[in-house]
Amino acid sequence: METPNLQQLSEEGVLFRNVFCANPTCSPSRACLQTGMYANNNGMMGLAHLGWRLTDYNKTIINQLNIHEYETVLASFQHITQLDKKDELGFKKDLADDEGSTEDKAAEYIKSMADSDTPFYLDVAFQETHREFPDSTGIINPDHCLPAAPFPDTAETRKDMADFKLMAKELDRKMGVVFQAVKDAGIEDKTLILATTDHGIAFPKMKCNLTDHGIGVFLIMKGPGVFSGGKCCDALISQIDILPTIFDYVGLQRPNWVDGHSFLKSIDNDKKLHRDQIYAELNFHVSEEPQRCVRSQRYKYIRRYDGRNHSVLPNCDDSISKDFLLEKADWRQFNFDVEQFYDLFHDPYETNNIIDNDAYQTLIADHREQLDRWMQANHDPLLSGPLKKVSGITLMDVNGLSPSTGERIVYE
DSSP states (O other): OOOHHHHHHHHHSEEEEEEEOSSSSHHHHHHHHHHSSOHHHHSOOSOGGGTOOOSOTTSSHHHHHHHTTOEEEEOSOOOSSOGGGGGGGOOSEEOTTSSSOHHHHHHHHHHHTTTOOOOEEEEOOOSTTSSSOOOOTTTSOGGGOOOOTTSOOOHHHHHHHHHHHHHHHHHHHHHHHHHHHHHHTTOGGGOOEEEEOSSSOSSTTSTTOSSHHHHEEEEEEEOSGGGOSSEEEOOOEEGGGHHHHHHHHHTOOOOTTOOOOOOGGGSSOTTSOSOSEEEEEEEESSSEEEEEEEEESSEEEEEEOSSOOBOOGGGSOOOHHHHHHHHHSOGGGOBOOSEEEEETTTOTTOOOOOTTOGGGHHHHHHHHHHHHHHHHHTTOGGGGSSOOOOTTOOOOOTTSBOTTTOOBOOOO
């Protein structure tokens, strides 16, 4: 798949190869990124448009940069509060009412800052690559596409991947408009560009899962100094580390409530590990599905907390690939173990659960203990019993139906 603008950004900046979100669903992941906190600490346990909120909207990169006299600008949609409450995010400027596409509005703003000495933070988010994907028929030949790793190579899964690739190409084009605007404005030597995503791609067994298919994300950063030169960094990084890294880079004090840690010193020396392990959680998407995991360089331990041993299918976006698994692969009957342990060097796709393998029991016990310590340190609400739901919100059951009426629920 050709994404020339992201490729150029990585060749001019730093490509990070071992980066993971802290929660593989939309609002919680974005909230963790923008607060530098885990979801069970910042309060965003589920989707913002279903009622979940940050405990304190002052504890975001937006409001913290406002304190330091940055101009903070929203050039696109956001997903960490409800639409009618986005003023609480604290952006000093919102380009929503300006004419043009998101990328053009962002480019125009960047152009306006060419001769300004005011530092700015510009938040540009794109709908791509969310579902629904565009129809690639006649544009991309699906028979020349390889499906994502968790899927068999079939006509259906190839078509789904072809549609995804078409949308990804459009995303790259839009990002390219923004990247070029920085060059055209002549401010490359004082601008940090950060490109990332919120979670794994919207396919079954990926988004809303704690395997690397769900929590693995891309990260490219480009800026003067350490964020230049076409380098590659293999340090183990969580997205909660991005906020303190930005503050470290621009010379601001790290807020004392941040859970993450700066990885600035690991960029030129990633052999000096930034982290020994990362942690991630899943609570609510459109259904409840509480899980926790710890991932080291080689091993992954996942624990499910809802007593179920099967996928909660509503948490998987509708798609061609989902239909294939349901209709031709008996996915409803596929069960998970409540505890899972994977040797990522031998099993990078996390398909062979070795939780009962005698040779790994010491390692498994160590990872269990690490996860327990992390949950205790973060006062994880799961330690006190079932998670609390937002009042007034009806979540889907495991079949995508309302528990009270038995009718299918559709969330826009």
